[in-house]
Amino acid sequence: MRLIIVPIISTYCKKGGVGKTTYLGYLAHYVASQGKKVLIISADDQNSIFKLFGCGDFVTNQDNMYLEHLLAGQCNPEDIVCEARINMYIIKTLNTGSLSFALQVKRQEERKLIDTIKGFTNFFDYIFIDFPPSSSRLSEILLDISDTILLVVGLDTLGLDGYINTIQFFVDSDINLDKIKYIVPTQYHPVKLAPKTCLKELKIQASKYTPEAIITDPICDRSVIKNLQAEGVSIFDKHQMQSRFHQKNRDEVEKEWTNAFKKLNLDQK
Secondary structure, three states: OOOOOOOEEEEEOOOOOOOHHHHHHHHHHHHHHOOOOEEEEEOOOOOHHHHHOOOHHHHHHOOOOOHHHHHOOOOOHHHOEEEEEOOEEEEOOOOHHHHHHHHHHOHHHHHHHHHHHHHHOOOOOEEEEEOOOOOOHHHHHHHHOOOEEEEEEEOOHHHHHHHHHHHHHHHHOOOOHHHEEEEEEEOEOOOOHHHHHHHHHHHHHHHHHOOOOEEOOOOEOOHHHHHHHHOOOOOOOOOOOOOHHHHHHHHHHHHHHHHHHHOOOOOOO
16 A cells, blocks of 8 residues: 655744745645645634635634644544635634643643644644744744645745844744745735845845755735635635725736745645
8 A cells, every 4th residue: 555645834933924825825825726635734823815805703603612622632623624615625623822832831732733733634734733922832843744835925024033042043943944935925025126125135145044045936925815815705706896906916926926936845745
């Protein structure tokens, strides 16, 4: 019998507001649109990724169905899974602080978490994990079991600090830096000087600390994405915009992100 290895893919940065949830959500949706069955685990108890796909009601209306309840044996996997799109499912968390504390004081909880995540690989082709912009025992464990980490970095001074802080967190937590396969620069603007300067500095820093990681083409800051997010619509949804101008922008963004995702190798182990 052929052994099928399911990749676990994470986006991370120890800095909020850089677009890592948006990036991970759209990447997962793109993969799902290619006929693959994907699971997103929201390790951020804000569960913002649900709103990205217009599924915010799942978080507020079913507050008894979280990852923590599955770990405690109080529900079945299907009870905490939200089908956000065809082939794409999301799991939410309740309180990552409390979960991290339990993982620190009870060694068996760590094994239970890992076994639970690994158990999902029997039902999905890819598993994606969305993280909060902070460090915790939960983050350490989930990053450690990830096969591919995409480090999302905002192209401003604070974003570069986020890159350095993330590297320091990995070193302090003994997380293998080689797991960072890609660095994704975001918030780029082709006519502004600051993002260009920050991109140059990021490349210098990356050559020192993560020389094997591939720096992807920068993601441009587009207002059309914010407009779609407000409606709970993904760039990969078949969504008709109100005007030809906005439709043209949406189509350009979809093409831009599709080309970017096609360049990624998500099957690395």
